[in-house]
Amino acid sequence: MARFGMVIDTKKCVGCMDCVVACKTENNVPEGHNRDWIVTVVNGKFPDVNLEIQTQRCNHCDNTPCVACCPTGASHIHDVGGVVLVDHNMCIGCKACLAACPYDARFVHPDGYADKCTFCIHRVEKGELPACVSVCPTHCMYFGDLDDPNSEVSKLIASRKNHSLIPEAGTKPRIFYLT
Amino acid sequence: MNSISRRKFLKITGFSVGAAAAATALSPMIKGANKINKEKVKGIQKIPTYCDICFWKCGTVAYLKDGELWKVEGHPNDPLSKGRLCPRGTGGIGAVSDPDRLRSPLIRTRERGEEVWKEVTWDEALGYIADKMQKIKTQYGPESVASFSHGIGGNFLKHTLKAYGAINFAAPSFAQCRGPRDVGFELTFGEAIGSPERTDIENAKCIVLIGSHLGENMHNTQVQEFANAVQNDASVIVVDPRFSVAASKAKYYLPIKPGTDIALLLAWMNVIVSEKLYDVDYVTKYGFGFEQFAAEISSYTPEWAYPETGIDPELIRNSAREMAMHKPASLVHPGRHATWYGDDAQRSRAIALLNALLGSWGRKGGFFYPASYSLPGYPYPAYPTSTKEKLDNPGKKYPFASEEITTGIREATISGNPYPIKGWFIYATNLIHALPNEKETIAAIQNLDLMVVVDVIPSEIAGWADVVLPESVYLERYDDLHMSAFKETFIGIRQPVVESPADQKPNWWIAKKLAEKLGLGNYYPWNHIEDYLDHRLRAGGLSLDQLKKEGIIRGPKPPIYFEDGIVPEFPTPSGKIEFYSLQLQQAGFDPVPKFKKPEQAPSGYYRLLFGRAPVHSFSRTQSNRILMDMMDENEVWVNQDVAEKWGLKNAQHVRLKNQDGVVSNKIKVKVTERIRTDCVYMVHGFGHNSKMLKGAFGKGASDAGLVTKYATDPLMGGTGMNVNFVTFELEA
Numbered sequence: 001m002a003r004f005g006m007v008i009d010t011k012k013c014v015g016c017m018d019c020v021v022a023c024k025t026e027n028n029v030p031e032g033h034n035r036d037w038i039v040t041v042v043n044g045k046f047p048d049v050n051l052e053i054q055t056q057r058c059n060h061c062d063n064t065p066c067v068a069c070c071p072t073g074a075s076h077i078h079d080v081g082g083v084v085l086v087d088h089n090m091c092i093g094c095k096a097c098l099a100a101c102p103y104d105a106r107f108v109h110p111d112g113y114a115d116k117c118t119f120c121i122h123r124v125e126k127g128e129l130p131a132c133v134s135v136c137p138t139h140c141m142y143f144g145d146l147d148d149p150n151s152e153v154s155k156l157i158a159s160r161k162n163h164s165l166i167p168e169a170g171t172k173p174r175i176f177y178l179t
Numbered sequence: 180m181n182s183i184s185r186r187k188f189l190k191i192t193g194f195s196v197g198a199a200a201a202a203t204a205l206s207p208m209i210k211g212a213n214k215i216n217k218e219k220v221k222g223i224q225k226i227p228t229y230c231d232i233c234f235w236k237c238g239t240v241a242y243l244k245d246g247e248l249w250k251v252e253g254h255p256n257d258p259l260s261k262g263r264l265c266p267r268g269t270g271g272i273g274a275v276s277d278p279d280r281l282r283s284p285l286i287r288t289r290e291r292g293e294e295v296w297k298e299v300t301w302d303e304a305l306g307y308i309a310d311k312m313q314k315i316k317t318q319y320g321p322e323s324v325a326s327f328s329h330g331i332g333g334n335f336l337k338h339t340l341k342a343y344g345a346i347n348f349a350a351p352s353f354a355q356c357r358g359p360r361d362v363g364f365e366l367t368f369g370e371a372i373g374s375p376e377r378t379d380i381e382n383a384k385c386i387v388l389i390g391s392h393l394g395e396n397m398h399n400t401q402v403q404e405f406a407n408a409v410q411n412d413a414s415v416i417v418v419d420p421r422f423s424v425a426a427s428k429a430k431y432y433l434p435i436k437p438g439t440d441i442a443l444l445l446a447w448m449n450v451i452v453s454e455k456l457y458d459v460d461y462v463t464k465y466g467f468g469f470e471q472f473a474a475e476i477s478s479y480t481p482e483w484a485y486p487e488t489g490i491d492p493e494l495i496r497n498s499a500r501e502m503a504m505h506k507p508a509s510l511v512h513p514g515r516h517a518t519w520y521g522d523d524a525q526r527s528r529a530i531a532l533l534n535a536l537l538g539s540w541g542r543k544g545g546f547f548y549p550a551s552y553s554l555p556g557y558p559y560p561a562y563p564t565s566t567k568e569k570l571d572n573p574g575k576k577y578p579f580a581s582e583e584i585t586t587g588i589r590e591a592t593i594s595g596n597p598y599p600i601k602g603w604f605i606y607a608t609n610l611i612h613a614l615p616n617e618k619e620t621i622a623a624i625q626n627l628d629l630m631v632v633v634d635v636i637p638s639e640i641a642g643w644a645d646v647v648l649p650e651s652v653y654l655e656r657y658d659d660l661h662m663s664a665f666k667e668t669f670i671g672i673r674q675p676v677v678e679s680p681a682d683q684k685p686n687w688w689i690a691k692k693l694a695e696k697l698g699l700g701n702y703y704p705w706n707h708i709e710d711y712l713d714h715r716l717r718a719g720g721l722s723l724d725q726l727k728k729e730g731i732i733r734g735p736k737p738p739i740y741f742e743d744g745i746v747p748e749f750p751t752p753s754g755k756i757e758f759y760s761l762q763l764q765q766a767g768f769d770p771v772p773k774f775k776k777p778e779q780a781p782s783g784y785y786r787l788l789f790g791r792a793p794v795h796s797f798s799r800t801q802s803n804r805i806l807m808d809m810m811d812e813n814e815v816w817v818n819q820d821v822a823e824k825w826g827l828k829n830a831q832h833v834r835l836k837n838q839d840g841v842v843s844n845k846i847k848v849k850v851t852e853r854i855r856t857d858c859v860y861m862v863h864g865f866g867h868n869s870k871m872l873k874g875a876f877g878k879g880a881s882d883a884g885l886v887t888k889y890a891t892d893p894l895m896g897g898t899g900m901n902v903n904f905v906t907f908e909l910e911a
Contacts, residue, residue, distance in 0.1 A: 012406045014394030014424050016793035017809045018266040024805055025250040025272060031804055046818060046852045047434035051427035135252065137263045137399060138406030 003062075004081030004119055005146040005174035006133070007153045007162070008055055012140035015040060015053035019132035019141065023057075026120065026131035033107050035117045036132055052179065055132070055141070057117035058105040059165065059173030060084045066097035066106065075114070081145070083121050088113040102169040119143070146174060219246030227254055227730020229661050229671045231653030232267040232274065233796040234330055234352075235259060235375060236661045237399050238731045239268065241654060241676040248272050248654065248677050256731045258400075258667050259375065265397040266794045266809065273805030274635065274652045275677065279872050281637055281649030282681035291624060294642045294870050301684065301692065304646050309696035311629040311645075312343060315601045322346050322567045324602035324629070325588045329613075331673075332650070333606040334659045335690035336633065340604060341562045342694060342702040346569055347600070349583035351613040354897050360517040362579050362895040363527025367757055368540055369750035371581065372513050373549060375665055379740075380404035380512075382544040385414040385505035387498075389440055389530065391514040394424040397793040398515070400665075414505060416498050418443060420788060421816065421860050422853035431498040437786050437858050437901060438520050438777025439488040444529035445774060446484035447499045449476050451536050456503035458538030465747060466535065468759025468770075475759075475771040487774065506537040508544025516790075521890025521899035524579065525772040528760075532772070535756045541747055547739035549664035554719045557711055559702055570597050577896035578766045584896040585614060592623035602629040606686070607650070611639035612798035612864060612881060615889035615898050633689060636802060637871030649683040651675075656685035657708045660715060660726075668734030670719075672712070672726045687711075768894060777902075784838065784904035785821070786858040789882040798864035798883070801875035812879035814849035816860040822850040825907055834908040835859075837885045842908060844868075846880035859905060 015038045023035050036057035043050040060083055067075045067084065074090035075097050077083070086097075086106075091113035098106045098114060109115040120130035124143075128134065133141040144151040149158075153176075156162075160178045167173070224243040229236045230251070238257025242249045251271050253260035260268070274280075284304035289295035299307075315323050321344025328337060329350050337348060352358075352374075361371035372378075380386060381404035393405045409415065409428050417429040418440065426432045435443060451457050452473050462469055481492035488495075502509045511533050517523050531540075539545025571587030572580050573596075592600040603624070611617050624630060624643050632644040641647045650656075654676045661671035675685075687708040694702050705711045713723035726732055738744035751757045764770040780786055794809040795801060801811075815835060817827055827833065829850040835843040844866045854860055865879030890899035 009410075011428070012409055014402060014406070014793070016266050016394065016397055016402070018264070018269055018793075020809060021266045021269040021794070021805060022250075024808065025269060031808060034808065042852060044852060046422065046855065047432060049422045049427075049852050051422070051424070051853075053424070053427075135263055135269055137265055137397075137403050139263075139403075139410075140406065 001079075002081045002145040003147040003174070004060065004083055004124070004143065005153055005176065006119075007142040007156045007176045007178060009140040009142075009178045010052050010054060011178065012138045013053045013055060014138055015055075016137065018135050018137055019055050022131040022135040023117070026123075027118070029115075030110050033109070033115070035115065052177070054165070054177055056103065056105075056165065057132075057175070058084060059103055059171065059175045060117075060119060061174065062172035063170060065100035065102070065171060069096045069100045071096065078121060080121065080125060081119070083119045085118055085121065086114050086116065102166050102171060103173075221245055226674065226676045228654065228673050228676060229257075230264065230268045230271055231330065231332065231658075231673070232271050232800060233398075235399055236331065236663060236671065237264055237268055238671050239264060239271070240730065243676065248275055251654075254730050256729070256733065257671065258665055258669055258733065259663070260399055261403060263399070263403065265399045265402065267397065267796055267800060267806060268399070270794070270803060270805040270809070271654065273803035274800070275654050275680070277636065277802050277804060277874075279637065279802040279874050280635060280652070280680075280683070281641070281647060282683065283649060284682070285647040287645050291630070291645070292621070292643050296647070301682070304648060305693050305696045308629065308631055308646055308693060312602060312697060315628055316344065319599050319601055320344070320567065321563070322565055323598065323600050324604065325349070325592070325600050326604040326606070327351070327585060327588070327608055327610060328604075328606040329608035331658055331661065332686045335687045336604060336606050338559070338702065339690040339694040339697070339699065342699045343697055344563045344565060346565050346567065347571060347583070347588055349571055349585040349588050351585050351608055351610070353582040354584045354586055354895075355518055355613055355615070355900075356516050358518065358580070358582065358895055359523030359892055359897045360513045360515070360527040362524040362581055364513060364531045365581060366524070366528050366579065366760055366763060367531035367535060367751070373664060375400055375663055376513070376515070377546050377549045378510055378512055379544050379547045380510060381407050383408055383413055383508050383510040384544055385416065385502045385509040387416045387418070387502055387509070387511040388425050389418040389512070389514060390519070391512050392419065392423040392425055392790055395793055396515070396791040414501050416501065420855045420858050431494065431501065433490050433494060433498065434855060436487070436489040436855070437788060439774070441522065441526050441529055441772055442479070442484045442487040442774040443490060443495065444526070444533055445476055445479035445772070446481045446488075446495050447502075448529070448533055448536060449479045450481060450496050450499035451503050451533075452476060454500070456500065457536040458506055461507070461538035462536065465749065465756045467751070467753040467755035467757050468761075472532070472758035472771050479774075487776065502537060507539050507542040509537045509539055510534070510545050511537070511539070518892070518897045519899050519901040520777060521892050521897075521902065522775060523897055523899055524892050524894040525769065529772040532758060535758065540756070541741040541745060543740045543742060547666060548745045549666070550668050550737045550739060551664035552662040552668040552670045552734050554660065554662070554670075554715050557705070557715060559704070567598060570600070572896060573597055577892070577894060580895040585610075586898055587896060589614065589619055589623045592626055593619065595626070599626070601627055603627055603631070605630070605632045605640055605644070607634055609638035609640050609798045611643075612883040615883070615886045615900050617884065618887070633686065635683070636799065637869050638798060639867065639869045642869045642871070648689055649681070650689070651679040651683045651685045655679045655683070657687060657712065660712065666739055667736040670721070670726065670732045670734070672730060674727055780857065780904040781838065784906045786901065787835070787837070787882065787885055787903045787905045788858050788860045788901055789863045790860065792862040795862070795864050798867065801865060801867060801878070802872050804874065807874060812847060813862040813865040814847045815880070816849045816851050816854045818854050818856045819850055819852050821856050822848065825909070827907065832910060835880060835885060835905040836908050837887060838904045839887045841885055841887050843880035843885055844877060845910075
């Protein structure tokens with residue numbers, strides 16, 4: 001079975017937020033909320049500054065505290081690509097998953113359920129890329145099967161220096177940032 | 180200076196559409212503008228059009244889901260968007276649903292600027308305007324109605340105004356933006372940079388950005404090409420007082436003292452000439468006055484430039500050698516918003532000269548020779564001729580101005596000289612935020628008998644109008660054909676995807692109805708813009724039906740570089756690249772650019788710099804609720820050490836006060852290591868105070884409001900705006 005993940009080339013990313021806007025229109029994310037976002041990490045003292053721009057979202061972790069803590073089973077691992085999803089009808093909006101997620105990737109949708117990135121599974125199942133990946137004007141985002149050593153994402157992880165976010169949380173995140 | 184026209188070679192006649200264009204037939208759209216979206220077609224429909232959130236005009240595909248607007252994506256066959264929009268374009272649907280949109284024609288009922296209106300019918304609004312225009316014509320002549328316009332949507336209004344007899348037309352895109360750049364390059368190579376820029380970023384092996392913040396400045400094709408170049412390990416050199424996003428991609432970052440770019444440029448050229456690193460063959464073959472130029476710059480060593488610019492001489496040398504190493508695929512980007520210090524045409528000329536040394540003009544990875552599709556214009560009756568001259572640049576006061584000067588029209592409106600201006604038509608440009616020193620704009624408005632604003636949103640300038648006409652958003656209207664000059668020839672269409680939600684009308688309809696009210700109906704021999712578009716397309720062997728379906732039709736890819744067949748021609752007085760400019764000398768200016776020290780900030784003040792964010796266009800998108808969710812206010816960037824001195828904390832609110840005592844709205848402080856200690860920075864376009872712009876009202880501060888001072892470029896009339904200084908007013 002595929003294990004979907006993302007690779008993001010921070011050398012190319014300009015932090016333009018097109019990924020955030022595209023997610024919003026593709027998924028009709030309500031005003032005031034976003035399923036992905038941009039974080040800019042600045043290090044150093046002017047003028048010797050380092051900048052890393054990260055487009056962040058749910059990491060669709062291998063080890064999922066959000067699924068483990070869900071009292072209703074609404075938070076679950078989808079059988080395609082191991083994508084972490086929320087069944088809106090089963091969700092009671094208790095926010096346990098919001099608290100459990102080390103990435104702060106979830107919010108409560110105005111309709112009462114926990115919402116977050118789905119890796120655009122509705123597109124992926126049709127053979128398309130997630131909206132954020134497909135619109136990126138810098139082509140800095142890659143999506144694919146981490147279990148397939150020949151996939152673009154696997155090759156990039158194997159060949160380029162990279163890191164994930166908060167690895168110490170032990171969630172085994174599936175988004176990797178090339179540096 | 181109009182040699183571009185020689186490449187507009189596709190003069191009509193049986194030109195057939197290439198296979199590439201035919202391959203992208205999109206699913207058919209609903210026929211006819213009037214039927215759009217009435218039937219709520221089930222499922223997904225895709226309708227091609229082109230974007231209007233900025234002026235880049237990216238090819239777009241709009242998606243309807245069950246008849247409702249869902250999303251927009253880049254048109255895969257468009258040479259500009261290459262299938263991917265920028266965030267503003269992707270958020271374009273927010274312009275349709277913006278609750279602050281103008282909905283109905285408005286006529287002012289109280290004093291100008293009080294924003295008290297009555298809603299009127301189109302008939303009443305246009306009748307009111309036509310009546311005032313006739314009175315102005317009788318009393319002062321039609322030349323006394325002037326127009327300010329931005330974007331392709333202004334074409335039909337200009338047509339009506341020209342038919343009426345108006346001759347004064349200007350856009351802030353010249354004297355408040357790219358004018359100095361284009362003049363600097365015209366003086367050197369005989370040709371302007373144009374828009375979209377003729378920069379071959381994609382193929383450059385070295386890219387030099389001077390204050391140009393690509394990535395934050397989201398000109399789609401350029402950003403895409405920049406990212407590609409970065410991936411291909413192009414060397415990036417960034418000169419900026421602020422550590423921009425582009426700076427984070429740079430091999431060399433030069434944290435320059437604001438206002439000293441010419442000193443750096445002279446020192447770079449000094450290194451390249453003294454170390455004989457320039458393209459000798461190219462300079463010998465195409466250059467004019469190189470010896471005099473070389474003599475002039477011989478004293479501008481990196482050591483000379485160091486105290487002026489604050490840039491270490493070794494960094495100047497190494498970065499100069501880097502760009503020389505990659506010549507001619509070494510692109511010193513000319514920037515776009517170039518009105519900084521009032522010596523901007525000369526700075527741009529220095530950039531042009533540096534490119535000339537590198538041999539990048541006309542070469543792959545440098546500046547290409549753009550090609551455009553060309554169709555004959557619609558056969559209209561001739562416009563009336565005038566005995567009066569345009570008044571934006573009286574007596575050619577600015578001898579090298581190659582377009583009309585907005586601030587010249589403003590000045591004449593205030594003074595009444597050389598003749599009175601009594602009417603302003605303003606299309607899609609928020610002059611309060613676009614022109615420096617809003618006091619002068621407001622003073623000019625006081626002299627008007629008629630002020631009309633046509634726009635989609637109630638910007639600040641609309642608040643000063645007598646009549647406000649609500650325009651349909653781009654996704655609801657047709658516009659003229661898009662035939663930008665770029666790397667290949669193409670035609671794009673803007674067509675309605677959904678109906679306007681209220682009483683908004685497309686600009687072509689407004690312009691045509693106004694012409695009819697003025698008794699100038701004969702200038703619109705067509706009934707609907709579809710007839711106009713089809714007529715023009717048929718003259719080129721194409722049809723409206725085809726273009727509506729395909730969205731973009733691509734023509735041939737002619738040669739665009741010297742190396743693949745462009746004949747090097749330089750329409751300058753000497754016919755060569757002018758290293759030494761006799762025409763500048765004869766006009767009393769420096770034939771080779773010279774550095775002048777910028778004015779220093781008073782103690783406790785910081786130079787105010789401003790720029791772009793990727794999610795907003797000018798002051799025109801802040802109420803778009805999708806883009807507002809990305810960025811709903813601007814921040815003032817303050818260096819960590821400066822913040823410490825003032826006791827400023829990150830995210831704290833302050834007001835900024837400029838040298839003339841003007842105080843801004845409250846603005847959030849961004850304490851950062853990404854800027855020098857002698858300047859502050861903010862994103863342009865925020866701090867709205869139009870009451871009608873409810874979503875954006877009072878959010879962030881307006882840089883434009885703080886730009887009370889400006890330095891006019893003596894060559895071309897551009898208004899340098901980075902000459903203002905601000906200090907902090909802390910909340911009690």
